[in-house]
Amino acid sequence: MAGKVDWAACAEEQQKMLASELKNLKVEQGGEASVQHHTGDGDSPEDNQPDEAISSAEVSLLQKVIRKGLITSKYDIEVQRKDPNSPLYSVKSFEALKLRPELLKGLYAMGFDAPSKIQETALPTLLADPPHNMIAQSQSGTGKTAAFVLAMLSRVDLNQNHPQVLCLAPTYELALQIGEVATKMAQFLPAMKIVFAVRGEDRPRGTRLTDHIIIGTPGKVLDWGVKYKFFDLSKIRVFVLDEADVMIATQGHQDQSFRIHKYLPSTCQVMFFSATYEQQVMEFAEVIVPDPIIIRLRREEESLDNIKQYYVLCSDQEAKYNAIANIYGGITVGQAIIFCHTKKTAGWLASKMAKDGHSVALLSGELTVEQRISVLDRFRQGTEKVLITTNVLSRGIDVEAVTIVVNFDLPIDLQRRADCETYLHRIGRTGRFGKMGLAINLCDSRNMHILKDIEMHFGKEIKPLDTEDPDDIVKLSQK
Template sequence: MGFNRPSKIQETALPMMLADPPQNLIAQSQSGTGKTAAFVLAMLSRVNPNNTFPQCLCVTPTFELAVQTGRVVEKMGKFFVNVNVAYAVQGNRVARGTVIKEQIVIGTPGTLLDWCFKLKFMDIRKIQVFVLDEADVLMSKQNFSDQSVRIQRALSQDCQMLLFSATFEDPVLQFAKRIVPDPNIIKLRREELTLSNIRQYYFECENKEDKYRALCNIYGSITIGQAIIFCQTRKNAKWLYWSLVKDGHQATLLSGELTVDQRAVVIQNFRDGKDKVLISTNVCARGIDVKQVTIVVNFSLPTKGLHVADFETYLHRIGRTGRFGKNGLAFNMVEKHNVPLLFSIQEHFKIIIKRLDSEDIEALEEIED
């Protein structure tokens, strides 16, 4: 798979996850650092292929992340004969009375809850490894948080529990400690949270039309491998998509309005390199691991409420580029009245986000050097 040596999170967490007897773990790890491969390896190490019932359970906040994690399991377990994955996600219809025989089940909280308790597709007491991925996202949605806790409470006492989160604000850490008994804890220092290999810039703009002009100047000046452009609302994402298409630019749109199947096709086409530019709402900010993404554009800054920056979402968004230590670029389109939001992001992560003039083509071209 191209792994020559462990990443920092793998080096620290794997000895704990693979220990005998099993140890519980709460770990802070950003996307692109190799944490999925780490907990997948832990799950595979605990599976007995001769037992045809679920032995490992992985909870993720989105359909996209569930499918992506499953792909890693399939790739890493390629030579592990008779070990299979089942997807407990919306749209995967399983007939009543079915007994799940796959050893690893990956899914979203609501569907997993149905599989375990309502439809009784599996015996949750036989689960040996329980993984909660992107716990900060799970916790941010009340029903996800409650559903995850309900699943965890039904597990056997000797089930190994592994929880991962990109951020560890106090509420997230409290949730993690509530759900994982006697854990080892791996927590990053604040200065380690920002991806230093991603250069971050901003354009000060008057309105969305001004932002659009700045975006077109980036298009014209920088060689784009693949790019993700984030909008805060579906309405803005649609407007931007049709504006780009009308002006002859190739782009594709991903939003929560699409069906599960449509979202899967859009993401697969982007992964395969058929589409170079993906416009998305926050549904895509987490769990989209496409190594060719070189540029992330925040067409609007992520916010919580009117005048509060959403630091966690900002981190996840720009984390779509600069995967596994590669260099990446992040551009922020900021209205004048939102510049204080940008400054609060700088202050939170102790970074400098450089200002650029979108009309200075020479300066834009120099960014690539």
């Protein structure tokens, strides 16, 4: 498709196209997921197995979707720099950054009132003259995309009609996320031109790009810059590499990023972002980023202190369902996440709750990326009040309105022992942002040893709950 990308059309069609890149990843990893509808009868043997894991690229994308518009503040900043004389500043307002008025107007139009933790620390450094290189570790939901996009837009000289900023992302979907942020932030700067270098975007030989910013995936950018010479990599002033940990997990992307980096001028400002700080990521960063300032966001450890934990002794699956029905009949529930061990159980429970009039969303490993995005969007917006899921959603998903987490099945590992780490991540989906949370474990007599192992591991009592007793139900809503 020749010519300038229609970003508005891209945004409108995002839901239709989200599955493409990650579905390719699934094929590379040995098979594409199929969609089935479970009724609990006549299921295949695979339905009784623990649900499949999903790729790191997909995890990152789902986190971005669920945290859209949400910036949390439970972070401590750790800054490292090689030059102790290098000044570091922080700002409490965007006005203090002395931005172009059009960019400031764009920020406010997007609903940004004050900088997040990473923005107030990173932006003065990213916008300083002379430019500083940066490595930042931060999870989705911290505002880091807005930080580096603002820096990208601020560095552009609109009088020079050639690519000056290059931003790499590991997949089409993640590149699109960055592009949407950039387009919205630059909405009052019509002269700012952004081009999308991803699969499906083709140019005739001999093309010379006049856009200011290129956002794309490593393979396409390498083709455009080195093979076809659509733009001059030696004129790039800012190089951003986002989702480095996902980049490493995607075959070929790391090597392609190294090759692109070799053509950049020594004066180019480099920004490197990753959600993790593993050794492999840091080795990648050391090659890409000379003399960096390093920012780490140390997230507050997930704690059980503000989560009330109970267990209900149930004779069978129907008794577990009745326990949930009694809880819903006795207290007001905002939004709830219910964790099941298998797709078969999750499908059975979703069907049963829906028949009883609950607005239920079902999320399991068999769904396509597009379907998962749709499910999470509806749950985040409150369209559905109950999210029934397997372990695909046990980590990293924060929804402020979640008041109850139910373990329909206790988490176990492959040896059928208590999986305490998964338990922590599961019930940590409630009690977020300093609020009180409620975790209810449904178990039968055969699994009581698993519950006791979890209790012993965390040193926290899990109290019995009789869901047939209205007085016991009432105490759930008491602090």
